[in-house]
Amino acid sequence: MILSSYHRLMHLLAFIICSFLICAHSDVPRPRGVSLSKASLYSPTKDFTCFDGTVTIPFSYVNDDYCDCFDGSDEPGTSACLNGVFHCTNAGHRAQNIPSSRVNDGVCDCCDGTDEYAEPDSCPNTCEELGREARAEALRLSELHKEGSQIRLELIEKGNKRRNEMAEQLAQLEKDKSEAETIKAEKEAIKNELEEKENEALKVYREAEEKEKQRKAEEENQQTIKDATEQFNRFDSNQDGQLSVEEIKVVNVFDKNKDGEVDQEEYQYFFGDSENVNLELFISTAWPMLKPLLMMEQGMFKPAEEEHESVRETDADDLSRELENEDLEGAEDENMDDSELPLEEDDHDLEQDHNKGYDEETQKLVNEATEARRQFTDAERAVREIDSSIQNIQHNLEKDYGLQQEFATLDGQCFEYEDKEYIYRLCMFQKITQKSKNGGSEVGLGNWGEWGGEENKKYSVMKYTNGVACWNGPNRITTVNIHCGLETKILSVTEPFRCEYKAELTTPAACDNNVSQAHSTHDEL
Incomplete structure (x- = not known):
């Protein structure tokens, strides 16, 4: 109790001293560390209520170096509250607020030195000097902004002009797109109509070509059977319709490694695990592997090594031209857009048909259809290009270039x-x-x-x-x-x-x- 009474007595004494030390720069009385705008909140004639509204204390407790308010508002002029705020009047320069923890810490934070009032002579008042420098800098910036604003107005004018031009261009592109899509639809209809006629005209040729392919395939198949049968009969020494291991071992062509004998591994290569091979099995399994060996033996087929040597002997200029053409084709494939992608298989066949010998009327239809396809591709590309331009302009119109398009x-x-x-x-x-x-x-x-x-x-x-x-x-x-x-x-x-x-x-x-x-x-x- 004695200590508590003593503490409150010291509070009262501090309040009396504080009353005599009110800032002399203003006629409005206010405690140390309080700004002029908040002076009315610190009235000596009534109790003080903390800014957060949680506590009301006697005014004598304000700036008594004891933190009574949770928000630190009762100690603006001391370092008692960690979250307190001290106001520097800084007459002649800019006022500022600093954490009250910096009060009387030996560091001059306020240019008028009021934060170090415990040792008044330790901080000289530099506010007038700093104020002059600040006003000179403010004047310089003001002149800079004034001069720069004239250029900015020109930028705003150009920016808005550019925006208006883009808006007009966008409107024109939308119109162009509508027209381009109409042309594309017309070209597509013409293409489809001509392709239908073309397909009908080429149907006879394609059917004939397919029959010719089938005929050639059948001939080749029959020749394969004939060749295979001849060789089978040649190897079947006892003419029993079966090739045995013994019969195979005496045939040099089955000696792959040319060591003078046909071993088990070589036999299995051609015939698998079968001990006896009939004509049907010989044709289906052994003959495809045996035929190249026979052709080599008869000088009708070069081994891989000889083929590679032959390629190496090819004229260097021809190879160079071929490689160059391949590179060009590859580059074109990489750079082409959707409209330049290879035609679908059927369309590609139609282009190939252009090189075949058709009657005059059919060739005319093929030429017309080919031209229609080209025109449709061009129309399709035109729509895409317009779409791309529209997207670019829309993207730029959506960009934020400042309140007045100054950027x-x-x-x-x-x-x-x-x-x-x-x-x-x-x-x-x-x-x-x-x-x-x-x-x-x-x-x-x-x-x-x-x-x-x-x-x-x-x-x-x-x-x-x-x-x-x-x-x-x-x-x-x-x-x-x-x-x-x-x-x-x-x-x-x-x-x-x-x-x-x-x-x-x-x-x-x-x-x-x-x-x-x-x-x-x-x-x-």
Whole structure:
């Protein structure tokens, strides 16, 4: 009880002292560390209620170096509360708020020195000097914004003109697309009609061709049976209709490795596990493998080694031309769009038919159908190209170029910055890259993402994200801080954190005279 009474007595004494130390810069009485705007909340004539409304205490407890309020509002002028706020009046310069924990800590945080009142002479009042410097800087920025705003107005005019032109172009493209789709539909109808007539005219030729193929296949099959039968009968020495192991072993052609005998492995190669082979089995299994060996033996077929040698002896210029043609064809295949893809099998056959000898009327139909297909392909490509242009314009119209399109003309413009090691290249609304001066390829530091400024300063920060991944790390990102300047240029590029880059950019598009005037009006100088 005695200690408690003593503590409250000290509170009262502190309050009396505090009353005599009220800031002399204002006629409005308020405790130390309280701003003029909050003076009415600290009335000596009534009890003080904490800002969070949880506690009401005698006013004598305010600034008594004892924290009574959870929000620290009862100790603005002492360091008793960790979450308290001390207000620096800083007459002649900008007022500021600092954490009350910095009060009387031996460091001069307020330019007027009021935060170190325990030792008044330790902090000289530098507010007038700082105020003059701040006012000079504010004037410089005001003049810069004023001059830059004139350029910005031109950018706004050009940006809106560009937007209007894109809108007009989009409307024209929509109209062109409608017309192109009509032409495409007409060309497709003509193509389908002519292809129907073409197919009907070619039906007779195709049927005849199919019959010819079947006839040739049958002839080849019969010849195969004939050749195989002749050889079978030649090998079947006892003419019993079966080839035995003994009969096979004396036939040199079955000696694959030419060691003078037909061993078990070679026999199984041709006949498997069968001990006796009849004509049917010989034709189906052994003959396809045996025929090339017989042809080699008779000089009608060259072994693989001789064939390769023959190829090597081919004229070098011919080979070079063939390879060159293959490369060109491969390159064309890689670069072709959908409209240039190979025709469907049936359509390809129709193109091949163009080279065959048809009667005059049929050839005319084939030519007309071929031309119709070409015209339809062209019409189809035209629709796709218009669609692509429409999508590009729509994408640009959806981009946020600022409240008045002031950044629109910068889209696609690239700016470079060099330091000791790298060359940085920023293409506005597209990407930012880094390249070593010692050579090597570009490294993507981010692709255009969004504006990242806070609240009413949205257009002061650009975010470029999803760059090339760092080694064992995240994808690179870059933050571009936008400042007012009479020309668009990069001032600096740094990497404050691994894989996170920061660039400083000036541009007239960021110069707003109204904003600079508003800041000058609200700064407490």
